Amino acid sequence: QQPVQSPQAVILREGEDAVINCSSSKALYSVHWYRQKHGEAPVFLMILLKGGEQKGHDKISASFNEKKQQSSLYLTASQLSYSGTYFCGTEIDSNYQLIWGAGTKLIIKP
Amino acid sequence: DTAVSQTPKYLVTQMGNDKSIKCEQNLGHDTMYWYKQDSKKFLKIMFSYNNKELIINETVPNRFSPKSPDKAHLNLHINSLELGDSAVYFCASSHRSSGTPGYTFGSGTRLTVV
Numbered sequence: 758q759q760p761v762q763s764p765q766a767v768i769l770r771e772g773e774d775a776v777i778n779c780s781s782s783k784a785l786y787s788v789h790w791y792r793q794k795h796g797e798a799p800v801f802l803m804i805l806l807k808g809g810e811q812k813g814h815d816k817i818s819a820s821f822n823e824k825k826q827q828s829s830l831y832l833t834a835s836q837l838s839y840s841g842t843y844f845c846g847t848e849i850d851s852n853y854q855l856i857w858g859a860g861t862k863l864i865i866k867p
Numbered sequence: 868d869t870a871v872s873q874t875p876k877y878l879v880t881q882m883g884n885d886k887s888i889k890c891e892q893n894l895g896h897d898t899m900y901w902y903k904q905d906s907k908k909f910l911k912i913m914f915s916y917n918n919k920e921l922i923i924n925e926t927v928p929n930r931f932s933p934k935s936p937d938k939a940h941l942n943l944h945i946n947s948l949e950l951g952d953s954a955v956y957f958c959a960s961s962h963r964s965s966g967t968p969g970y971t972f973g974s975g976t977r978l979t980v981v
Contacts (some may be wrong), residue, residue, distance in 0.1 A: 775968055789969055798957060799910070801969030846970075853898060853963050854922070855970070857910040 758782050760847045762858035769835050769865050777861045779845030781826040788821055788828040789846040789855060792839075799844060802830075832863070840865045868964045870894050873958050873973035880948055881981055890958030899941035900970070902957040910957075916941050928938060930963045948980045 760781040765837055767775055779788060791799040803814070805821035805828060813819065816833040820851045840863045846855035871892045880886055887937040892899065898917040914933045914978050915922045921933065930946045941958060 791969070793908075798972035798974050799970075801971065804968050842911065853961060854912070854915060857912075860908050860910075 758816075759856055760845055760858045762843075762861050763847055764861060765859070766862040767864070769863070771837060771865055771867050772834050775832040775839075775863060777830040777832075777836060777843050777845075777863070779828045779830070779842075779847070779858050781847050783812045783826065783847075783849050784824065785821075785826050785847050785849060786829075787848040788819075789848070790819055790830050791846065792841045793844065793860075794865070796863045798861040835863075835865050837865050837867065839863060868893060871960055871973040873877035873956075873976050875976060877977050877979075878975065879979045880979065882948055882950060884948050885944070886948060886978070887945070888958075888972055888978075890941050890943070891922055892939055892958075892960040892971070892973075894960055894962070894965050894971060895958035896971070897934070897938060898961050899938075900961075901941065901943050902959060902960040902972075904955045904957060904975075906954075911934055913939075913943075942973045945978075946977075950980050953978055953980045 761781050763778045786796040788805050792801040805824045819830045821828045842860040844860045860867045874889050900915045901913040903913055904910050911977050912924050913927045916935045932940045932944045957974045957975050959970045961970045
């Protein structure tokens with residue numbers, strides 16, 4: 758089952774914060790987050806393994822609630838460079854086969 | 868050095884033709900993938916190939932066939948191209964035990980069938 762991402766799209770002003778959610782109906786082994794800029798390939802941001810850990814680099818972090826089968830991506834003090842479509846990829850059976858969400862389009866305005 | 872390289876970057880062809888897309892990775896990853904991304908940006912897995920085991924997405928028409936001569940290469944051959952095949956095709960690779968656990972994608976091949 759494809760994970761559900763929300764919101765589908767969000768428009769922010771530079772410096773504002775955003776949260777993107779990814780929910781699955783199945784128990785998850787891991788959640789991946791990727792960003793795809795227009796006309797480019799998706800780029801890996803981070804992976805979260807079951808255990809409820811939170812990860813981050815720079816001003817982008819993520820959490821994974823194993824009990825709720827949900828992950829959230831947090832973008833703090835957004836920069837213009839954060840614009841793009843964010844995808845979560847969920848792994849159910851530790852077989853490294855990802856099931857992808859439909860993406861969340863993030864637009865950052867000056 | 869490019870980690871995952873795909874050729875060609877653009878491909879315009881007529882309906883009914885046969886075409887191939889090549890993919891090579893120099894990361895030492897043990898699994899490679901082909902994805903189709905349509906105009907709505909949805910990433911659809913087509914094939915994954917791990918240590919000679921091919922995993923096929925059953926919804927992929929048998930006009931599509933992957934060929935992997937070795938662990939570093941996974942090519943995609945498409946027969947009898949149809950208008951609906953127009954999309955961006957991404958190759959990707961991964962290796963769970965590597966220092967970079969995520970997928971690494973190639974730059975994509977934009978296929979246009981006319």
